[in-house]
Amino acid sequence: MNINREYLAIAVGYLLVILYIAFINNAVINIILVLILLFVHLQVYTQFKKRLSQEKDTSVNKLQSRLEKTKRLQEEMAERFFSLSQSFGSGLLLVDEDGIIQYVNTDMTNYFGEIELDQDYQKVHTVDELHEFINKAYLIEAPMRKQVRHQGRSYDLISTPIFEANIFKGALILAHDITALKHAEEYQKRFTADVSHELRTPLSAIKGFGEILSRDGISADEQAEFIQLIRKEADRMEILLKDLTEISKLDRVDYELEKEQVSIQSLIEETVGVLKPRIKEKQLQVHVDIEDVNLDIDKNRMKQVLLNIIKNALSYTDEGSITITGNKEENRYKIAISDTGIGIKEEDFDKIFKRFYRVDKARSRDTGGSGLGLSISKNAVMKHGGTIHVSSALDQGTTFTIYLPL
Incomplete structure (x- = not known):
C-alpha cells in the first residue's frame, strides 16, 4: 500500500511539472523545476529501493525464523518419540x-x-x-x-x-x-484344578455316606457313625471355603491391614489359650518365653498366622513339647515356634508354603487341614513387611521362624 502511494506521488509530480512547463515559457525556471523533480525522484527512488530491501530482508528473516522454529519442533518431537519409545x-x-x-x-x-x-x-x-x-x-x-x-x-x-x-x-x-501374564494364567488353572480336587473329595464322601444311609437295614450305631463322618467332611469343606476366602483377600492388591499397637506377649498367650483343649487332649507341654514389645500389626491376621503354625505343630507332634519364643533382634522382632514332632524333609522346605501342598497327606486328611494354612500365613507375614522360614530334621522336630519389623 505504501509503495503504491509513492508511485502516485511521483506521477502527480511529473504531471504538475509538465503542465507548468507547458504554460510558462521561462527556460531557466523550467530547467530548475526539472532538476528539482529529478532530485526528488532520485530521493524517492532511493528510499523506495531501501524500503524494498528492508521488507525483503524482514520477510526472509521471518521465513528463516519459521523454518528454524519448525526444525526445532521436529527435533523436539523426534526426541520425545525416541524417549517415549525407549521407555x-x-x-x-x-x-x-x-x-x-x-x-x-x-x-x-x-x-x-x-x-x-x-x-x-x-x-x-x-x-x-x-x-x-x-x-x-x-x-x-x-x-x-x-x-x-x-x-x-x-x-x-x-x-x-x-x-x-x-x-x-x-x-x-x-x-x-507377557511372561508374567502367562504365569498368572497357568497359576489360575492349577489353582482352579486344586480347588476342584479338594472340594470333590469331601463331596464324594458325603454323597457316598448319604447313599449308604438311604439303604434299608442300617443299624442305629452305623447311622450315627455315618452321620458323624458326614459332619466331619462338611467341616472340612467349611474350613476349605473359609481359607479360600482368606487367600482371595490377601491376594488383592488393594487389601490393607488393620494395624494397631499390639502387645506380642498378650497376643501369643491369647492364641495359646484358644488351643488349650487340643493341647490338653494331646498331653503336650507348651513353653512360652517372650520378650514383650508393642508391634504395629494387624492383630487378627497375626493371630491367624500363630494359630496356623501352632495347630500344625499340634497335628504333627505326638509326644514331647512345643516351645514359643520371642525377642528383639536388631531392627526386627523374631518369633520362633518349635516342636518335637515328626519333622519335614529338606526337599519339602520350599514346597510347604505352596497352596494345597501337604507333607503328610494321610495325617492332613485326618486332622481336617485344607493345605492352605501355611500359604495364608506366609502371605499375611509378607503383607506386614516380614518373612517366615522353616528348619527341620526328620524325627526331631520343626521350627518356624517369623521376622517382623519393629
Missing part, C-alpha cells in the same frame, strides 16, 4: 515399504537380540519366530497378532500396517512381554 515398556520395530528396518528400540533388542538399522528385514539375524512374523506382516499388508516364546519367556507380537493415500508405506511391529 515404552514394549519392543518396537518399524519397517518401510521396501522392507528396510528404519527404527528399533532397546526393548526389542533386549527381547530378540541385536537388530541393525537400514538393512533388509530378511537379513535380520534373530529368532525365527520374529523373522517369520515380520515377513508375513510385510507381505500381507494387514493387521496381525501372534504369541511366541523365546529363551523361556512369552511375547505377544502385534503388527499394524502403515498407509498413506491408500499406498502401503510399511509396518509397525510391537512386542509385549
Whole structure:
C-alpha cells in the first residue's frame, strides 16, 4: 500500500511539472523545476529501493525464523518419540515399504537380540519366530497378532500396517512381554484344578455316606457313625471355603491391614489359650518365653498366622513339647515356634508354603487341614513387611521362624 502511494506521488509530480512547463515559457525556471523533480525522484527512488530491501530482508528473516522454529519442533518431537519409545515398556520395530528396518528400540533388542538399522528385514539375524512374523506382516499388508516364546519367556507380537493415500508405506511391529501374564494364567488353572480336587473329595464322601444311609437295614450305631463322618467332611469343606476366602483377600492388591499397637506377649498367650483343649487332649507341654514389645500389626491376621503354625505343630507332634519364643533382634522382632514332632524333609522346605501342598497327606486328611494354612500365613507375614522360614530334621522336630519389623 505504501509503495503504491509513492508511485502516485511521483506521477502527480511529473504531471504538475509538465503542465507548468507547458504554460510558462521561462527556460531557466523550467530547467530548475526539472532538476528539482529529478532530485526528488532520485530521493524517492532511493528510499523506495531501501524500503524494498528492508521488507525483503524482514520477510526472509521471518521465513528463516519459521523454518528454524519448525526444525526445532521436529527435533523436539523426534526426541520425545525416541524417549517415549525407549521407555515404552514394549519392543518396537518399524519397517518401510521396501522392507528396510528404519527404527528399533532397546526393548526389542533386549527381547530378540541385536537388530541393525537400514538393512533388509530378511537379513535380520534373530529368532525365527520374529523373522517369520515380520515377513508375513510385510507381505500381507494387514493387521496381525501372534504369541511366541523365546529363551523361556512369552511375547505377544502385534503388527499394524502403515498407509498413506491408500499406498502401503510399511509396518509397525510391537512386542509385549507377557511372561508374567502367562504365569498368572497357568497359576489360575492349577489353582482352579486344586480347588476342584479338594472340594470333590469331601463331596464324594458325603454323597457316598448319604447313599449308604438311604439303604434299608442300617443299624442305629452305623447311622450315627455315618452321620458323624458326614459332619466331619462338611467341616472340612467349611474350613476349605473359609481359607479360600482368606487367600482371595490377601491376594488383592488393594487389601490393607488393620494395624494397631499390639502387645506380642498378650497376643501369643491369647492364641495359646484358644488351643488349650487340643493341647490338653494331646498331653503336650507348651513353653512360652517372650520378650514383650508393642508391634504395629494387624492383630487378627497375626493371630491367624500363630494359630496356623501352632495347630500344625499340634497335628504333627505326638509326644514331647512345643516351645514359643520371642525377642528383639536388631531392627526386627523374631518369633520362633518349635516342636518335637515328626519333622519335614529338606526337599519339602520350599514346597510347604505352596497352596494345597501337604507333607503328610494321610495325617492332613485326618486332622481336617485344607493345605492352605501355611500359604495364608506366609502371605499375611509378607503383607506386614516380614518373612517366615522353616528348619527341620526328620524325627526331631520343626521350627518356624517369623521376622517382623519393629
